[in-house]
Amino acid sequence: PEQSAYRGMRPCRTMILVNPHSGRGQALQLFTGHIQAMLTEADVPYTLVITEHQNHARELVRNADLSQWDALVIMSGDGLLFEVINGLMEREDWQQAIKTPLGILPGGSGNALAASLHHYSQSPPAWNEELLLSCGFMLCKGLVGPLDLVSVHLASGQRFFSFLSLAWGFVADVDIESEKYRHVGAIRFLMGTLVRLASLRVYQGRLAYLPAKEEPKPQTENQRGSLNNHSLLPGLDQPVPDNWTVVNEEDFVLVLAIYQSHLAEDLWTVPGATADDGLIHLFYVTAGISRPALLRLFLAMEKGSHLACGCPHLAYEKVRAVRLEPTSQQGMITVDGEVVEYGPIQAQIHPGMANLIRG
Numbered sequence: 001p002e003q004s005a006y007r008g009m010r011p012c013r014t015m016i017l018v019n020p021h022s023g024r025g026q027a028l029q030l031f032t033g034h035i036q037a038m039l040t041e042a043d044v045p046y047t048l049v050i051t052e053h054q055n056h057a058r059e060l061v062r063n064a065d066l067s068q069w070d071a072l073v074i075m076s077g078d079g080l081l082f083e084v085i086n087g088l089m090e091r092e093d094w095q096q097a098i099k100t101p102l103g104i105l106p107g108g109s110g111n112a113l114a115a116s117l118h119h120y121s122q123s124p125p126a127w128n129e130e131l132l133l134s135c136g137f138m139l140c141k142g143l144v145g146p147l148d149l150v151s152v153h154l155a156s157g158q159r160f161f162s163f164l165s166l167a168w169g170f171v172a173d174v175d176i177e178s179e180k181y182r183h184v185g186a187i188r189f190l191m192g193t194l195v196r197l198a199s200l201r202v203y204q205g206r207l208a209y210l211p212a213k214e215e216p217k218p219q220t221e222n223q224r225g226s227l228n229n230h231s232l233l234p235g236l237d238q239p240v241p242d243n244w245t246v247v248n249e250e251d252f253v254l255v256l257a258i259y260q261s262h263l264a265e266d267l268w269t270v271p272g273a274t275a276d277d278g279l280i281h282l283f284y285v286t287a288g289i290s291r292p293a294l295l296r297l298f299l300a301m302e303k304g305s306h307l308a309c310g311c312p313h314l315a316y317e318k319v320r321a322v323r324l325e326p327t328s329q330q331g332m333i334t335v336d337g338e339v340v341e342y343g344p345i346q347a348q349i350h351p352g353m354a355n356l357i358r359g
């Protein structure tokens with residue numbers, strides 16, 4: 001964190017977007033009960049916007065007069081921030097727009113970024129209201145630091161931006177299938193995991209990546225945020241360049257590309273990750289893993305000790321770009337917990353492209 005989000009003096013304002021249906025449907029009550037007084041006390045002027053439908057926030061920030069706002073904050077799960085980031089990137093002035101400080105208050109059932117930010121602040125683990133309070137304090141302090149984004153490209157030509165994860169197989173299935181348990185809150189992922197274990201399946205596809213060590217030169221300040229100057233991706237119809245690694249395995253239980261420390265409040269997936277390490281942390285689990293071994297990995301993740309399990313089916317690589325070409329007819333791919341079109345997909349990191357209010 002380097003600068004403050006609040007320029008002081010003149011009407012500096014924060015737009016707080018609340019999804020009233022996120023999590024257990026209590027985001028608004030959580031805001032008024034825990035955060036409102038804190039912001040007033042800290043003299044942070046804000047305007048509350050309650051989203052009325054999916055993509056409401058996306059449309060709103062796409063058309064907003066950003067000179068009126070010092071920060072855009074979401075009180076929801078990760079899905080609403082996904083909308084806001086993509087709304088900003090769809091603007092003609094995206095290069096400035098994406099620099100608007102963003103903030104997150106956990107109000108959903110999937111609060112991975114909030115859990116990650118709390119973790120980066122080196123505070124002991126916190127859940128639920130305690131996590132919310134921690135994020136509320138960060139918002140009051142208003143310290144801003146860079147956040148890596150990942151551009152995601154589909155075979156249809158569609159492109160969007162992601163701040164958290166790209167998942168295929170087990171993790172994507174659990175994320176989407178567990179939405180029906182949304183009313184139980186963050187525990188939905190554990191419930192979904194147990195249900196999915198019972199019907200464990202294998203997915204066929206090809207996986208390739210650009211190892212982080214293949215691109216040693218750090219991005220200079222003026223390359224940051226520039227998309228065209230720094231593309232690492234060939235067209236999806238082209239073979240991957242020869243400095244990429246092609247995984248010698250086509251049967252997977254899961255592929256997970258993640259760029260924050262936490263996949264959920266109690267899933268510490270990447271020990272050592274930071275908001276702007278310029279890395280995609282690529283995990284995959286190959287076919288042949290037993291159900292108990294897979295369960296052990298997820299249980300160990302609560303303490304971030306899954307990599308120490310010595311599981312021969314788990315692989316972990318630090319990469320800058322990744323390509324996945326599923327060949328199984330059916331399956332699910334999620335980006336930041338949202339379902340995207342199923343098919344070939346590739347992604348690359350853009351170091352420090354956005355700004356985030358964090359501790």
Ligand code: ADP
Pocket residue numbers: 019020021022023024050051052053054055056076077078079080081083107108109110111182337338
């Ligand atoms: P959760 O963590 O509980 O899933 P999210 O913030 O991810 O919470 O929101 C879930 C989904 O709801 C996202 O796809 C988001 O785009 C969508 N959404 C946002 N606002 C609304 C709304 N007012 N009504 C319905 N869906 C919404």
Ligand code: MG
Pocket residue numbers: 077078079108110337
């Ligand atoms: Mg969500």
